[in-house]
Amino acid sequence: MIFENLPTTPTSEELLDKAFSRAARAGRAKQGVEAQESMLQTSSNILGDNLHNVVTAWPDFESVDPFYYELADAVLQREFDDNRGVDALRQHLSEISWASNKTHDLGREYIGKLPWGDADAARKIRKQGFARMGSVMDQIEEDLDAVGRARDALKGLPEIDPHDPTVVVAGYPNVGKSSFANAVSSAKIETAEYPFTTKGVQVGHFEADRVRWQIVDTPGLLDRPADERNGIEDQAVSALAHAADVILFFLDASGTCGYPLDSQRALRAEVADQFDDVPLVTVCNKADLSTGVEADCYMSVEDGEGVQETLDAAVEAVGYEPELPHEQ
Structure with missing residues (x-):
């Protein structure tokens, strides 16, 4: 960094x-x-x-x-x-x-x-x-x-390499974002503090087709409506737009996260607008409890069902191809 x-x-x-x-x-x-x-x-x-x-x-x-x-x-x-x-x-x-x-x-x-x-x-x-x-x-x-x-x-900024393909997870608290990031990260997930949030930004890594990917969870930034963020936090979200290659937006149709589904959909629309040049994959988590929402992927981190398929969907949405050495 x-x-x-x-x-x-x-x-x-x-x-x-x-x-x-x-x-x-x-x-x-x-x-x-x-x-x-x-x-x-x-x-x-x-x-x-x-x-x-x-x-x-x-x-x-x-x-x-x-x-x-x-x-x-x-x-x-x-x-x-x-x-x-x-x-x-x-x-x-x-x-x-x-x-x-x-x-x-x-x-x-x-x-x-x-x-x-x-x-x-x-x-x-x-x-x-x-x-x-x-x-x-x-x-x-x-x-x-x-x-x-x-x-x-x-010096306290989280170590996110903007040159590595990056999955950013978003959605209200308690929808399973951190559990997903931990489940798919092969290495121990790292936590760093943004200087303007009270929660740690989680950065994990996984490999797909021999390419190292980053997965980033940003509690305190992409887990609440834009009108609840201050201008500096909005700029931090804008910065993430430069690093993100795909957004995984988590919805909890069961409502056990504590937030109404309409509010979750509204936050999804805001994130899609803020990351308008970045593919967005909608994920219905806790599918073992409810699948009552339209989504691109259905999974249950708790049961391990659909987790790999969700990760694969994120990678496919990016279509990332590594740069090859120049042929002599």
Whole structure:
């Protein structure tokens, strides 16, 4: 996942402590004006290079897959309480990039001001340079804090590979979605938290025709009507539309899920509208209790009846063909 290896973002105070302590050691290795020059060079290099590394650790959002871009944008809107989302992060990174260049420039500027032959005057110039660098770091204190918070929030995103064929399951709570995902996933299902839901997103994997597929259950997003979701959750649903290759929508005709069938049908219509470019397969689960609804597949996860057929229907609806190596 593109955000999981982002390094911890240092604070302004941490960078200043690191730069000035290293500069002091560098200064002790020399004497007179050369010591002041070494201190200025060391501090400006450490600040400039570390700030540059903060910026370049982030991916170019222009090349990020639309799934992760929209999901990141939704997460950052909530984290920053700013509807600019990714654009707000870009602005913070731009300020840090400016500071990186500025601290390098200040090092060169104050080294150029050193009066050779006058160590006391050189020490005053060096202190002035340090003060200017400290002022620059004060200006970006909030930017570094924001980038650090963004990093922490995005590291928690569920690991969904938008390049793998993906089945997304939807439907009201208690209709059997998670039980189905667990039943068809050969590996132990993984649970991760969306930063804007209280329930874990489940991601499992299975193989069909030697192709690795993902199956994703998103409680808190696709298990309730759109008018009960906030704008950020709606954007998360929009992000899923980029990753989904097929939607399995579960209906419970028996009513034991606690939701009327009419409400379930209405949610199905909403999901079909939101994922209008994605095939949707309607599944009547708990068919051992009732089949009183029109559906593409009828199954009972409880009894194991129709489970494989439902999974096969999802795969067939996609018609996925893996890319083959170029023939030489």
